[in-house]
Amino acid sequence: MSKPKAFLKHSKAKKRSEQGELQILETADDYLAAGVDHEEAAGKWRAGDAVKSMRFFSKAIDVYDQGLRKFPNSLDLAYNKARVLLEIATHPVLVRQLNAPLLEVLQQALEAHRYALSLDQDNPDTLFNTAQVLTAIAEAYAKDADRPDQDALQPLEEALELQDRCLALQELRLEQSLQEQREAAAQLETETAESGASESTAHPAQDSDASPATGTEDQWFAIVEPVTKDTLIDTILAELGTLTTLCSILSSSPAAAPTSTLGWIEEFSSKLVQTKLPILLQDAETEKLQEIALVKANFSSGLLEAGYRLGAIDSSTYKRERDEAFRVPDLDLERNYAGLLANANSLIAFNSALADGGASIAASEASQRWNALSAAIANMAKASKISGPVPDDIAETHFIRGNCSLLQHRLSHPPAFYQPAIANAAQLLKNADVFYRNASKLYQDDEQKVISHVRAAVSQALQTGSDILSAAAANAPGKGTEWTTGQIEDMVEEGLISLAFESS
Structure with a gap:
């Protein structure tokens, strides 16, 4: 998921009363300053202390809420509150610290974004985040598991509509910005020619540092980031991500959508990939090209x-085009941890499909499945050597x-009975x-550590012919039946084991 857009910034000097205490919050800017202070503190603690980080994010949300009760038409307060809710509901470190079910927090984030949109329905950042x-x-x-897959279609359709609207606004603003630059350049050229001077005739801007201070209070202003080609690329990549999620729904439940949906996805994505992206990639840097290649491959x-x-x-x-998608030079697969991980997951999905x-296909395609899984293992072996110092990545x-391996x-079971x-x-x-036990030792997340330990126990039980459920329970103390x-x-x-076969 793409990062939330940038938020308002303010000067570092905090507003204080004569007694040295934080000043009472009176204006919308006061609430913005206090909220962003909490956010900055949360950001500092996120990597080292997720609990403390979440406390600061919660304080930021509370401050924005208080501000909105006094200033309900403040887009800045509404936007910041919505953005923080999105942050805590999607950041992998923060999600584990939520005090409410994830879906409940996501619904709160959606309500907050809808409110922000009601204040400015053409704000690209709010559209993007919504x-x-x-x-x-x-x-x-x-x-x-308790929800039908059809429930996921409506939010995906709305997401695509908002992303398309966001992209249209960004394209318009980029064109306006480029036109202004062209006009400014033409005007400067005309003035230079008329003056006959060899140097620019533009008057130097007054040094802002020479302006006298008007008081001790912070001066707030919106940081309006210019729309660039990268801005449009990010939105297009987000759209492709949404389409990828839609494809996943179709794969897990083919009857969830009309049969025409697949053709619509191909047509919609073709417009993005073949028409819009190439124009934006002329001056793209290598890192951006790699990011794009990965999203397209996924x-x-x-x-x-x-x-x-x-x-x-x-x-x-399926195999030929899948392989081609991950073979593009821009992906630089051999030196790209994220690319190797995505390729391995794609190969596993190929095996599952x-x-x-x-039964007849599962048996006749056993060789392709075996080779795909072998390639996935090889990809992960390479990835383990370039994953960096993050234990969870390894x-x-x-x-x-x-x-x-499972x-x-x-593939040794029916219907495949694959000889190797x-x-x-x-x-x-x-x-x-061995792999699961290694994972259990390396994972920092306690839940994932136990899951790995359980899967190692299941692998051992399969070797000895022991009862799988008993082995799993013995290696998950305190977790319950x-x-x-x-x-x-x-x-x-996931297709890793078959209880019917293992118990026979």
């Missing part, structure tokens, strides 16, 4: 999976390799055990 909230809500709906992977599951393409087309295609590479082991999987069945289970059963169900849903 779409981000709607996409996050759709993703939460899709993960909720979208292509999602679209191809949906197309295969809906019967629009065959497995060979073929596995779900029916842990993720081990966790995914554990999953892939998926390869599944049968011959290496014992070793594959040992590999999974419901949690442990849920973990086993997740493994079954």
Whole structure:
């Protein structure tokens, strides 16, 4: 998910009374200053102390709320409150500190953004962020087993509408900015020619430092960031991200949307990728090109999976175009941790799509599935060497390799009965055990650490023929039967194990 847009800034000097205490909040700017102070403190603590960071973010929201009760028409207060709610509901570190269910906080963020839009319906930043909230809500709906997948479609459709509107406004403002620059350059050229001078005749601007101070109070002003090509690119990438989520819904529930949806996605994305993006990439830097290539590859992977599951393409087309999407030079896959991770997940999705295609397809495509999983493991081995010092990043590479090892082991079962999987069945289970145990040691997140430990125990139980549920429960002290059963169900849903076969 793209980062929320930048917010208002103020001078560092805090307003204080003669006694040295923070001044009583009286104006909208006072509330803005206090809220941003809390946000800055939250940002400083986010990496080291998530609990303290969340406390400061909560204080910021409270201050903005107080300000809005006194100044309900303040767009700045409304925008900042909405943006902070988006931040705490989508940042992976902060989400774990929420005091309410994620969906409830996302709904609060959506209400706050709708209020900000009611104050200025043509604010591109608010439109952009509102779409981000709607996409996050759709993703939460899709993960909720108690909700039908159709529930996720409406917020995704609204998100795309807002993103398209945001992009149109940004395109207009960029063109206006470029036109003003051209006119200014032409005027300067004319003045220079008329004066006959070789130097610019423009009068130097008065040094702002020479202006006398008007008082001790902070001066507030909106930082209006200029619309650039990168601004438009970010919005287009956000749209592709929303379309990728829509493809994921279609893959998991093909009947959730009309059959024409896939064609509409292709047409909509084609306008973005083939018409709008190329014009904006003429002066793009290498890092931006890599970011774009990754988003496009993820979208292509999602679209191809949906197309295969809906019967629009065959497995060979799926594989060929998927491989091409991750082979583009701009992605620089061999030295790109995020790219290697995305490619591995795409290969796992390819395996799952073929596995779900029916018994005959699952068996006939066993070789392709085995090779895809082997490639995913190789990608994660490379990623582990370039992931940097973040333990969770390294842990993720081990966790995914554990999953892939179990998926390869599944190919030894019916209907695939793939000979290399049968011959290496014992070793594959040992590999999974080792990878999961490594992940458990490296993860900093306690929940993910326990999940890895449970999966290692399941891998061991498969080796010894022990009861899977008992092994999982023994390695998840204090979690309870419901949690442990849920973990086993997740493994079954991911295709890692088959209880029917394992218990036979």
